[in-house]
Amino acid sequence: MSNVDLKKMDIAYLGRVPIAHKSEGLNVLLCDTIRPLMSQGVDISIHTTYRHVSAIRQALEGNGIDMKNLKIDIYRVESILLILMGIFDSRGSKKNDLKKNGFLSSIGQWMLGVARPLILDFLNWLLDFTHLNIAYKIPVFLVLIFIALFMAIILIAVALIFIVSLLVYKFFRFFLNRIIFYLKRSPISRDFFLKLVHAYRKKREIFQQSLGGYLYAQEQIRFAKSVNGNNAVKKLFFFTAFEGHAVEKFKGSSLVVFPDIVTSLFPLRFINSHNAALLKEMRLAIKNADTIVCYSEFVRDRQLRLIFPNEVLGKTVEIIPQGYFLSQSLSQISKYEASEQLNHYRSAIANFFPELLIAAPIVDFTQFSYILYPTIDRPHKNTLTLVRAFSKVLRHKYKNIKLILTTPNPTADVKKFILDNRLHYDILFMPSVPIKVLDLLFEGAALMVHPSLAEGGDIFNFSRAAAVGTPALMADIPVVCEMFERKGISKDQYRNWIFDPIDANALAECIDEILINPSPVLASQKSIVQILSQYGFSDMANQYMKLYESI
Amino acid sequence: MTYKVAVLLPETYRGGTLRGALNIVKMLVLGAKSAGDKLELSFGHVDSPSIYNDSDFEELRRLGVKVRPFFRELIDASKLEPIFSFLGLPNNPPKGGQYWCFNDGISNFEDCDFWIIISDRIQHPIPINRPYAVVVYDYIQRYVPAIFGETTASVGNWKMFDAYAQATRDAQFVICTTEQTRRDCINYAGVNADRVFKFPLEFDPLKNNTPNRICGETPSAPYLLWTTNSTQHKNHLNVIIGLGEYFRLHPESDLEIYVTGVYTHLFSDKGSADIHFMNEYVIGIRKAIEDSPEIKKRMRILGNLSDDVYLEMLQSAHGVLHGALYDNGTYSMIEAAWMGVPSISSDYPAIREICEVFGLNPILFNPHKPADLALGIQKFEDQYLDLCSKLPNRQKLQSRTFNVVAPEYWRMFLKALDVTKILIHE
Numbered sequence: 015m016s017n018v019d020l021k022k023m024d025i026a027y028l029g030r031v032p033i034a035h036k037s038e039g040l041n042v043l044l045c046d047t048i049r050p051l052m053s054q055g056v057d058i059s060i061h062t063t064y065r066h067v068s069a070i071r072q073a074l075e076g077n078g079i080d081m082k083n084l085k086i087d088i089y090r091v092e093s094i095l096l097i098l099m100g101i102f103d104s105r106g107s108k109k110n111d112l113k114k115n116g117f118l119s120s121i122g123q124w125m126l127g128v129a130r131p132l133i134l135d136f137l138n139w140l141l142d143f144t145h146l147n148i149a150y151k152i153p154v155f156l157v158l159i160f161i162a163l164f165m166a167i168i169l170i171a172v173a174l175i176f177i178v179s180l181l182v183y184k185f186f187r188f189f190l191n192r193i194i195f196y197l198k199r200s201p202i203s204r205d206f207f208l209k210l211v212h213a214y215r216k217k218r219e220i221f222q223q224s225l226g227g228y229l230y231a232q233e234q235i236r237f238a239k240s241v242n243g244n245n246a247v248k249k250l251f252f253f254t255a256f257e258g259h260a261v262e263k264f265k266g267s268s269l270v271v272f273p274d275i276v277t278s279l280f281p282l283r284f285i286n287s288h289n290a291a292l293l294k295e296m297r298l299a300i301k302n303a304d305t306i307v308c309y310s311e312f313v314r315d316r317q318l319r320l321i322f323p324n325e326v327l328g329k330t331v332e333i334i335p336q337g338y339f340l341s342q343s344l345s346q347i348s349k350y351e352a353s354e355q356l357n358h359y360r361s362a363i364a365n366f367f368p369e370l371l372i373a374a375p376i377v378d379f380t381q382f383s384y385i386l387y388p389t390i391d392r393p394h395k396n397t398l399t400l401v402r403a404f405s406k407v408l409r410h411k412y413k414n415i416k417l418i419l420t421t422p423n424p425t426a427d428v429k430k431f432i433l434d435n436r437l438h439y440d441i442l443f444m445p446s447v448p449i450k451v452l453d454l455l456f457e458g459a460a461l462m463v464h465p466s467l468a469e470g471g472d473i474f475n476f477s478r479a480a481a482v483g484t485p486a487l488m489a490d491i492p493v494v495c496e497m498f499e500r501k502g503i504s505k506d507q508y509r510n511w512i513f514d515p516i517d518a519n520a521l522a523e524c525i526d527e528i529l530i531n532p533s534p535v536l537a538s539q540k541s542i543v544q545i546l547s548q549y550g551f552s553d554m555a556n557q558y559m560k561l562y563e564s565i
Numbered sequence: 566m567t568y569k570v571a572v573l574l575p576e577t578y579r580g581g582t583l584r585g586a587l588n589i590v591k592m593l594v595l596g597a598k599s600a601g602d603k604l605e606l607s608f609g610h611v612d613s614p615s616i617y618n619d620s621d622f623e624e625l626r627r628l629g630v631k632v633r634p635f636f637r638e639l640i641d642a643s644k645l646e647p648i649f650s651f652l653g654l655p656n657n658p659p660k661g662g663q664y665w666c667f668n669d670g671i672s673n674f675e676d677c678d679f680w681i682i683i684s685d686r687i688q689h690p691i692p693i694n695r696p697y698a699v700v701v702y703d704y705i706q707r708y709v710p711a712i713f714g715e716t717t718a719s720v721g722n723w724k725m726f727d728a729y730a731q732a733t734r735d736a737q738f739v740i741c742t743t744e745q746t747r748r749d750c751i752n753y754a755g756v757n758a759d760r761v762f763k764f765p766l767e768f769d770p771l772k773n774n775t776p777n778r779i780c781g782e783t784p785s786a787p788y789l790l791w792t793t794n795s796t797q798h799k800n801h802l803n804v805i806i807g808l809g810e811y812f813r814l815h816p817e818s819d820l821e822i823y824v825t826g827v828y829t830h831l832f833s834d835k836g837s838a839d840i841h842f843m844n845e846y847v848i849g850i851r852k853a854i855e856d857s858p859e860i861k862k863r864m865r866i867l868g869n870l871s872d873d874v875y876l877e878m879l880q881s882a883h884g885v886l887h888g889a890l891y892d893n894g895t896y897s898m899i900e901a902a903w904m905g906v907p908s909i910s911s912d913y914p915a916i917r918e919i920c921e922v923f924g925l926n927p928i929l930f931n932p933h934k935p936a937d938l939a940l941g942i943q944k945f946e947d948q949y950l951d952l953c954s955k956l957p958n959r960q961k962l963q964s965r966t967f968n969v970v971a972p973e974y975w976r977m978f979l980k981a982l983d984v985t986k987i988l989i990h991e
Contacts, residue, residue, distance in 0.1 A: 370723040376734065376755025381748070409708045410933050412891070412914050414748050436710035436723065439753050 032069030036076025091236035227291025238263035258298025274470030309471025337551030352458035406522035489515035596975020807938025830868030
């Protein structure tokens with residue numbers, strides 16, 4: 015047995031809200047780290063709770079991890095209240111998925127096409143009274159009568175419950191109205207009660223957050239104590255810095271990744287996302303970590319050291335850039351072939367605009383070019399600028415083009431812009447597509463545009479696009495420059511495919527230029543791909559392993 | 566083999582759409598005749614004496630076309646269901662709601678084996694028990710959504726479009742005349758690419774006997790004839806700004822602008838504005854004209870003109886101005902070329918295609934940039950004689966008139982039938 019076979023990595027997988035989404039950046043990155051390690055024979059163990067186990071399985075399987083060779087240690091320390099809150103929060107979130115997969119509609123179609131004529135035939139046969147066949151229809155009738163009586167009893171019971179509930183409601187409503195009536199006449203001002211209600215509504219979210227934060231902290235503490243009891247675990251790899259209490263209470267050594275804190279870059283844009291409990295967790299995680307990893311110098315210098323100067327003081331902070339993406343499934347098919355294959359996945363197009371569309375737009379991928387922006391939309395993803403630029407390219411440059419977004423949750427401003435400008439036929443949403451379809455989308459795209467205002471590390475979309483010969487345009491932001499300059503690539507070499515993320519008009523011009531003549535960009539990206547691809551995910555994973563072993 | 570075809574105009578169109586429909590009928594009849602094929606053609610239009618009169622269809626009758634007025638009868642889906650089940654038409658309606666039937670009091674066009682519906686603006690679905698084709702002119706709303714409305718109140722228009730796009734998708738094939746509309750049919754309405762056919766562009770000169778102007782002859786009072794109408798896609802604001810800029814830069818110019826087209830009288834503060842058609846857009850254009858002293862001084866709004874008066878104005882014009890943001894192209898530039906009048910036009914795909922097919926050589930400008938129009942007029946003035954000399958001659962234009970194009974149109978029709986495998990009764 016070689017030395018490599020003896021290697022082992024213990025990973026903590028937690029989270030206030032378990033994220034099962036396979037396309038979530040952190041999940042993707044975790045998988046890209048463990049996949050090469052597993053192939054090298056490293057023994058990977060995931061430590062988690064029962065609350066998270068389903069999410070992690072979905073995330074790992076979705077990203078093609080071989081679950082048979084992965085060990086998952088589940089600790090019974092989950093917070094029941096957090097599970098209940100999770101159920102409460104996720105109500106209605108399946109709506110689009112249901113519409114998209116068309117399963118129910120297929121059943122409906124089947125009912126109309128097959129079941130309905132059969133039922134009609136059966137009834138016709140049943141009501142055909144002749145002396146020859148009436149004898150054996152009597153038992154059938156009896157059974158039907160019995161079923162009808164049974165149903166009637168159930169219905170009567172339901173009706174009674176409904177009536178009683180209604181009476182109780184009316185009764186309480188009457189008394190409530192009387193109370194309000196007297197309160198209105200009372201010396202206490204009506205405004206006082208209104209303020210009380212308003213204050214409650216305003217505070218409810220804060221209360222939920224604070225309660226959730228508390229419960230999650232307790233869950234982490236229980237988790238850390240349980241892991242402490244597991245003698246086999248001496249070190250833990252926390253792939254996010256959101257689990258401060260667990261890091262604090264864990265008695266072994268910890269390697270913590272600080273991905274980014276983008277909300278601090280655009281505090282007003284993320285005004286609804288600031289979460290005191292999460293900040294506290296991060297502070298604790300950084301304070302108690304043995305070694306910290308950032309994906310980029312930008313995050314280390316402009317976020318970590320600025321926001322947590324005291325916690326990070328004297329700590330080792332390593333930069334491990336994300337590996338250069340080289341798809342395993344690259345078939346080097348032509349754009350037309352990719353489009354033909356994409357036609358098999360048209361059912362993945364979701365209808366986000368039921369106000370205007372009866373069903374999702376009907377398309378033939380071989381008949382148009384498209385711009386691709388694969389991302390999970392968040393306020394800093396700057397999708398609106400891309401949508402604005404796309405509108406110009408379509409309506410001012412008259413290009414035969416569509417925009418494909420893969421986000422399952424477009425931000426409100428993006429939805430509003432599409433709706434207001436009636437772009438619902440030309441901007442397609444293909445949320446949560448499998449990796450294979452995502453690869454096809456990259457292969458078939460005329461252009462990939464990544465307008466995000468901030469990222470924690472390298473731009474996956476660039477490597478994914480460039481790897482399949484699709485030109486890529488990116489916002490001119492520090493991490494993008496760092497991604498190239500780290501490898502000694504000067505700005506002159508990539509200036510033509512970065513753009514000012516604030517200027518939609520300039521982006522439209524840039525898109526138009528590349529659509530007309532993609533060759534110069536493709537040629538320069540091809541030469542840069544060769545340099546960047548020298549550092550792959552296995553190199554990245556090895557760096558993590560080395561660092562993990564050193565703590 | 567006898568082809569029994571009905572051409573149906575389900576809305577009360579006049580103007581360009583009616584002319585286009587009549588041309589299609591004429592081309593089918595003449596094309597079939599030249600190929601020696603037997604064609605029985607019926608033309609159906611909404612029975613509306615206030616919109617149509619007998620003389621509108623006189624030419625069709627002379628060609629042996631049966632002109633059959635109809636009224637649009639609404640039928641509940643529940644009534645259609647039994648017969649559709651009986652006929653075994655599983656992919657057909659009804660799915661609920663109400664359907665349109667073209668009730669001509671005879672056979673509701675069910676004696677015809679194939680229907681051609683002009684155009685796709687169908688307010689209710691049609692219970693299709695005959696294969697049909699749809700003629701699509703354009704999807705302007707894809708590029709200028711304002712024409713359908715962008716307010717919450719306009720949601721109904723968009724929903725309705727979604728419904729009639731379904732009728733277009735259900736068609737056996739779709740007829741269009743420009744590449745851009747072909748693409749829009751596929752990529753906007755979602756029609757299968759194999760079922761969208763680009764038919765030849767034709768031209769129907771308003772009057773063949775009008776004399777051609779002598780090349781380069783400058784009229785005594787030079788004016789640009791701005792052919793437009795009152796809808797948003799005609800891009801009035803940008804054109805007015807561009808013209809204003811030109812006149813500010815060239816105060817010495819004696820050029821005037823004459824505006825003509827359906828409902829353009831609404832832009833005039835002198836004319837009686839029809840209250841039903843006054844909307845924020847029209848009010849905005851009136852204000853833009855009012856606020857620009859250069860435009861106010863040099864612009865005359867003629868409103869809609871009869872064919873004779875229009876031809877007279879066209880013949881005396883210095884040039885024709887077309888400033889739309891997007892559509893299926895315009896015949897006004899071809900008519901102008903027929904009269905020996907050069908044009909200046911906004912640049913968009915259908916215009917480029919028409920220019921190429923008819924050999925027009927107008928000055929093109931970016932319709933989204935008013936300054937580009939100002940620059941375009943400057944070029945138009947500088948290169949005027951050259952533009953006149955580059956106009957196609959009548960012989961060339963005649964090679965695209967409907968009677969010349971008819972055999973090609975018929976061949977295309979047969980090809981579309983063949984490709985989409987329609988069975989025509991013996």
